[in-house]
Amino acid sequence: MTQETTYLDRNEYNYGPAPEVAEVLKNFDPNKLCFYTRIYDEGKKSIFSDFLSSLYQIPEKQIILGYGGEDILKQVVHCFLAGKEKQKTLLIPKFSWWYYKSIADEVEGRSVLYPLYEDGNTFKYDFKALQETIEREKPEMVLIASPNNPTGNALPAEELDKTLSFIGKDTVVVIDEAYASFANKDTSYIKPLLEKFPNVLIVRTLSKFYGLPGLRLGFAFMGTALSRFLNYSTKYLGYNRLSEELGIAVLKATDYYQNVADQMAQDREMYIRELRPLAGFKVYDSNANFMLVKYPIEWKEKLQTALKAKGYLIKFMNEPDINTHMRITLGTHAQNCMVIETIKEVVGA
Ligand SMILES: Cc1ncc(COP(=O)(O)O)c(C=O)c1O
Known part of the structure; x- marks a missing residue:
């Protein structure tokens, strides 16, 4: 399959x-x-x-x-x-x-x-x-x-x-x-x-x-x-x-969408709580449906491989001065937990 x-x-x-x-x-x-x-x-x-x-x-x-x-x-x-x-x-x-x-x-x-x-x-x-x-x-x-x-x-x-x-x-x-x-x-x-x-x-x-x-x-x-x-x-x-x-x-149908946005807001806090303490990581505050995360560049390939192995695509940035960063779209709570878990596994946290 x-x-x-x-x-x-x-x-x-x-x-x-x-x-x-x-x-x-x-x-x-x-x-x-x-x-x-x-x-x-x-x-x-x-x-x-x-x-x-x-x-x-x-x-x-x-x-x-x-x-x-x-x-x-x-x-x-x-x-x-x-x-x-x-x-x-x-x-x-x-x-x-x-x-x-x-x-x-x-x-x-x-x-x-x-x-x-x-x-x-x-x-x-x-x-x-x-x-x-x-x-x-x-x-x-x-x-x-x-x-x-x-x-x-x-x-x-x-x-x-x-x-x-x-x-x-x-x-x-x-x-x-x-x-x-x-x-x-x-x-x-x-x-x-x-x-x-x-x-x-x-x-x-x-x-x-x-x-x-x-x-x-x-x-x-x-x-x-x-x-x-x-x-x-x-x-x-x-x-x-x-x-x-x-x-x-x-x-x-704003109520439906506001409810989802409220869940996203909770998951933004989860990203901050879980990834901010990791050595060399910086998780930026976000007012949108994505998180910008700076990470130690030496982890890039391992992170890409580990996320890909689980079928997850996130954006690894390449633009000048913002190229040791990844932009992760907020997904469902389960998806967000999976991304966090995978990142923590890779860096051994
Ligand atoms: C900053 C920004 N503006 C506008 C858009 C346009 O989106 P759409 O053409 O789907 O409305 C995007 C899509 O990613 C975006 O990131």
């Missing part, structure tokens, strides 16, 4: 969907797929953007939909960073998702890294260095990720406000909040933030907290100064009609 693989390498979801997902699939009327949506006649994009609008109390016109957060990030970078007249600049956090640089490269944009620093068991944004980098590089776009992948640190709403205050209003600021629901249940800051900073785009997804990476559904809240992006991204014939129903169903 071939062993099943447990995927803890791409921050996916090992808990299964809320029961409402199966309900939508069972009850969905396939005839809907024979027609484009008619909601466009009402001047709206989708029943999903309409739903988001009432949930977040943000006008529908300021809501962008995409094929995952990935798609929205690509589109916004292509929209504002492309251009033949001059090469444009995107600032990205030094340790962050590799994808940001690759989308800037696609349009021959220049990406410049701004530093994050370590403070105890967490990474932090370096506001002074960010401000200096902005003054020096005069970027067209600044990307902030909160919580950031792979470092797991989040920016509290007050700090976000402070950061946005020193960024010029003609700079586009993209805040990647793919993991935000793990850090903060309260979303009431979004509306006033967009009103105060109309140059901001906040990107979210159903792939992480709502556990549907295979659905490919992301959404974003756009400040009014970015309306060019609305035209750029809107699909005039509408969106996937099955996805939009699934999207609404999972956003209504």
Whole structure:
């Protein structure tokens, strides 16, 4: 019998969907797929953007939909960073998702890294260095990720406000909040933030907290100064009609997902308790569905082999200055126990 693989390498979801997902699939009327949506006649994009609008109390016109957060990030970078007249600049956090640089490269944009620093068991944004980098590089776009992948640190709403205050209003600021629901249940800051900073785009997804990476559904809240992006991204014939129903169903099933997130929070504590005491290990605090763990590099091969033997895949980082680290997606409690046990066996703890 071939062993099943447990995927803890791409921050996916090992808990299964809320029961409402199966309900939508069972009850969905396939005839809907024979027609484009008619909601466009009402001047709206989708029943999903309409739903988001009432949930977040943000006008529908300021809501962008995409094929995952990935798609929205690509589109916004292509929209504002492309251009033949001059090469444009995107600032990205030094340790962050590799994808940001690759989308800037696609349009021959220049990406410049701004530093994050370590403070105890967490990474932090370096506001002074960010401000200096902005003054020096005069970027067209600044990307902030909160919580950031792979470092797991989040920016509290007050700090976000402070950061946005020193960024010029003609700079586009993209805040990647793919993991935000793990850090903060309260979303009431979004509306006033967009009103105060109309140059901001906040990107979210159903792939992480709502556990549907295979659905490919992301959404974003756009400040009014970015309306060019609305035209750029809107699909005039509408969106996937099955996805939009699934999207609404999972956003209504927040209790199910919050319950899973609470279990994850307990397991984050377990990781800290179990692995922090190991010699040469550092377990970073996390506000997301993954743990960043620094380990003695001499254990790398043995750790890889031992986890693979049990069918477990985790991400061993290779990026500069963060290459003696592993990023482990939180799985079910049993899976998390298995990873911890395997690591402890390897290092003889
Ligand atoms: C930081 C970050 N942003 C955005 C995404 C995009 O996810 P999706 O395209 O599935 O919404 C990911 C996926 O891993 C991510 O790590």
